[in-house]
Amino acid sequence: xxxxxxxxxxxxxxxxxxxxxxxxxxxxxxxxxxxxxxxxxxxxxxxxxxxxxxxxxxxxxxxxxxxxxxxxxxxxxxxxxxxxxxxxxxxxxxxxxxxxxxxxxxxxxxxxxxxxxxxxxxxxxxxxxxxxxxxxxxxxxxxxxxxxxxxxxxxxxxxxxxxxxxxxxxxxxxxxxxxxxxxxxxxxxxxxxxxxxxxxxxxxxxxxxxxxxxxxxxxxxxxxxxxxxxxxxxxxxxxxxxxxxxxxxxxxxxxxxxxxxxxxxxxxxxxxxxxxxxxxxxxxxxxxxxxxxxxxxxxxxxxxxxxxxxxxxxxxxxxxxxxxxxxxxxxxxxxxxxxxxxxxxxxxxxxxxxxxxxxxxxxxxxxxxxxxxxxxxxxxxxxxxxxxxxxxxxxxxxxxxxxxxxxxxxxxxxxxxxxxxxxxxxxxxxxxxxxxxxxxxxx
Amino acid sequence: xxxxxxxxxxxxxxxxxxxxxxxxxxxxxxxxxxxxxxxxxxxxxxxxxxxxxxxxxxxxxxxxxxxxxxxxxxxxxxxxxxxxxxxxxxxxxxxxxxxxxxxxxxxxxxxxxxxxxxxxxxxxxxxxxxxxxxxxxxxxxxxxxxxxxxxxxxxxxxxxxxxxxxxxxxxxxxxxxxxxxxxxxxxxxxxxxxxxxxxxxxxxxxx
Numbered sequence: 073x074x075x076x077x078x079x080x081x082x083x084x085x086x087x088x089x090x091x092x093x094x095x096x097x098x099x100x101x102x103x104x105x106x107x108x109x110x111x112x113x114x115x116x117x118x119x120x121x122x123x124x125x126x127x128x129x130x131x132x133x134x135x136x137x138x139x140x141x142x143x144x145x146x147x148x149x150x151x152x153x154x155x156x157x158x159x160x161x162x163x164x165x166x167x168x169x170x171x172x173x174x175x176x177x178x179x180x181x182x183x184x185x186x187x188x189x190x191x192x193x194x195x196x197x198x199x200x201x202x203x204x205x206x207x208x209x210x211x212x213x214x215x216x217x218x219x220x221x222x223x224x225x226x227x228x229x230x231x232x233x234x235x236x237x238x239x240x241x242x243x244x245x246x247x248x249x250x251x252x253x254x255x256x257x258x259x260x261x262x263x264x265x266x267x268x269x270x271x272x273x274x275x276x277x278x279x280x281x282x283x284x285x286x287x288x289x290x291x292x293x294x295x296x297x298x299x300x301x302x303x304x305x306x307x308x309x310x311x312x313x314x315x316x317x318x319x320x321x322x323x324x325x326x327x328x329x330x331x332x333x334x335x336x337x338x339x340x341x342x343x344x345x346x347x348x349x350x351x352x353x354x355x356x357x358x359x360x361x362x363x364x365x366x367x368x369x370x371x372x373x374x375x376x377x378x379x380x381x382x383x384x385x386x387x388x389x390x391x392x393x394x395x396x397x398x399x400x401x402x403x404x405x406x407x408x409x410x411x412x413x414x415x416x417x418x419x420x421x422x423x424x425x426x427x428x429x430x431x432x433x434x435x436x437x438x439x440x441x442x443x444x445x446x447x448x449x450x451x452x453x454x455x456x457x458x459x460x461x462x463x464x465x466x467x468x469x470x471x472x473x474x475x476x477x478x479x480x481x482x483x484x485x486x487x488x489x490x491x492x493x494x495x496x497x498x499x500x501x502x503x504x505x506x507x508x509x510x511x512x513x514x515x
Numbered sequence: 516x517x518x519x520x521x522x523x524x525x526x527x528x529x530x531x532x533x534x535x536x537x538x539x540x541x542x543x544x545x546x547x548x549x550x551x552x553x554x555x556x557x558x559x560x561x562x563x564x565x566x567x568x569x570x571x572x573x574x575x576x577x578x579x580x581x582x583x584x585x586x587x588x589x590x591x592x593x594x595x596x597x598x599x600x601x602x603x604x605x606x607x608x609x610x611x612x613x614x615x616x617x618x619x620x621x622x623x624x625x626x627x628x629x630x631x632x633x634x635x636x637x638x639x640x641x642x643x644x645x646x647x648x649x650x651x652x653x654x655x656x657x658x659x660x661x662x663x664x665x666x667x668x669x670x671x672x673x674x675x676x677x678x679x680x681x682x683x684x685x686x687x688x689x690x691x692x693x694x695x696x697x698x699x700x701x702x703x704x705x706x707x708x709x710x711x712x713x714x715x716x717x718x719x720x721x722x
Contacts (some may be wrong), residue, residue: 382571383568414692464664464701
């Protein structure tokens with residue numbers, strides 16, 4: 073929980089960010105396994121903080137996204153990832169202790185029971201419709217119809233509650249019967265607003281929520297226990313909230329890729345208005361979430377603005393202005409944006425360079441890193457871009473050479489993280505060790 | 516040929532393209548001429564995509580316009596065969612365990628407008644289903660799509676299943692966001708590509 077100091081409004085974004093980092097860096101009240109674990113934790117966290125604040129690090133930070141590999145290596149599968157969270161705990165702790173990574177590597181688990189209870193529609197998962205060899209996959213659909221744009225633009229939160237939620241959770245379909253909440257004011261409104269809660273379908277939906285909440289508590293307690301144990305053993309975690317570009321909120325799960333792409337021609341003004349309507353809601357929602365969790369950064373996986381998805385003109389018109397507005401809104405609150413650029417942004421680098429210095433960390437997947445180096449310079453923290461294919465199927469020698477090239481390229485950069493372009497399920501211990509060791513020769 | 520219709524399609528003026536189509540058909544024009552214009556327009560859109568002048572919104576909208584225009588011409592078309600000579604048959608699909616369809620649909624569409632007969636098996640396709648489709652159709656090219664890194668093993672299994680079934684003369688191309696030469700080598704496929712343009716050039720080199 074982050075508490076604002078009295079002089080908050082008079083601080084610059086950088087000063088606000090520094091205060092959030094101070095709170096995150098504090099080890100007050102934390103228990104460590106040993107003095108060595110505490111020293112490691114402090115050293116690793118200080119290095120990460122220096123990278124995020126662009127103050128220079130003694131060497132690059134290696135952060136391989138091999139969380140799912142840890143599980144597969146321990147003989148666990150997708151069903152464990154979704155349903156048997158306790159089984160994930162030990163292998164994660166043991167792996168981190170054995171490999172001593174710069175930052176905690178944990179298998180990200182999902183609350184399968186919560187999904188089952190609510191009848192979640194926009195994903196499928198192992199143990200449900202996917203085999204145990206899988207984990208999760210998104211299922212696109214049109215959850216907002218083309219003629220519902222105006223309703224969304226007028227009141228995004230209301231639309232979310234009464235249209236979107238009932239459509240993406242089968243158990244919450246009756247939620248659409250609830251009263252329009254902002255009109256509850258006078259004594260005459262109260263009884264009417266309570267009536268739907270007396271109806272059997274709504275009561276069943278509320279019961280489903282209570283049950284889901286109970287299941288979510290079980291899941292989150294294991295996740296919390298894992299995080300605490302990793303910290304205690306000396307491994308800090310990147311502390312992030314989660315958001316997406318307004319256009320991706322609209323395109324990924326409200327309209328779907330096909331529909332949103334057609335909307336760019338059929339109703340372009342509505343697309344822009346809907347993205348704009350969502351900006352203040354995201355800034356407020358993410359700031360609240362970051363305060364609650366003590367997060368210092370907000371991670372955005374970027375989807376539909378990639379080079380191959382839309383033209384630069386479309387990016388400048390539909391994608392970037394509202395994404396930038398959300399990022400700037402968060403930066404005003406002292407929250408740095410941690411942008412996971414899926415696909416390539418070779419044509420977007422000049423545009424993203426518009427962000428204020430130090431406000432953002434850019435994590436690249438397939439963007440040309442030489443261009444990144446030349447165009448973005450020292451303005452932002454940079455992460456990426458070892459190909460997942462190399463980590464999964466390449467030779468150790470090729471992997472080492474690729475990592476060394478990246479570390480050479482960013483040798484003088486004040487904040488560089490060696491990361492994969494995307495997470496992998498399949499690799500070998502030798503690959504992981506190579507990835508983690510390469511950075512040490514740059515100390 | 517009506518340059519108006521070609522322009523309307525290539526400049527993404529959907530309503531106008533449909534209006535011109537209806538007017539021409541109503542005026543008694545040969546529906547095949549309308550479809551020839553459509554195909555020409557699609558080729559221009561495809562070329563622009565290959566050159567980085569058109570993107571996914573344009574491909575999807577062009578596909579949408581093509582579908583609507585074909586719908587309009589259907590009642591006017593005689594039952595007689597109008598099939599063009601095809602460059603070859605391609606069995607295509609997203610591999611087992613992966614349900615991503617958007618990139619697959621775009622590649623299938625682009626292969627189709629570039630003259631291939633595409634047998635689209637959909638998503639989450641088992642190795643055996645690929646083998647069966649190749650055997651039935653006598654296709655000489657197989658395209659395997661996969662978005663996830665989890666697709667590497669099913670791709671490998673599909674290549675092996677084709678070999679085990681004695682279909683040694685069938686060439687396999689793989690594609691997707693996380694595919695490169697390392698993965699091609701790992702899976703035993705004959706070629707790899709990251710987008711529709713690459714798929715077309717590979718398929719044409721094999722046709």
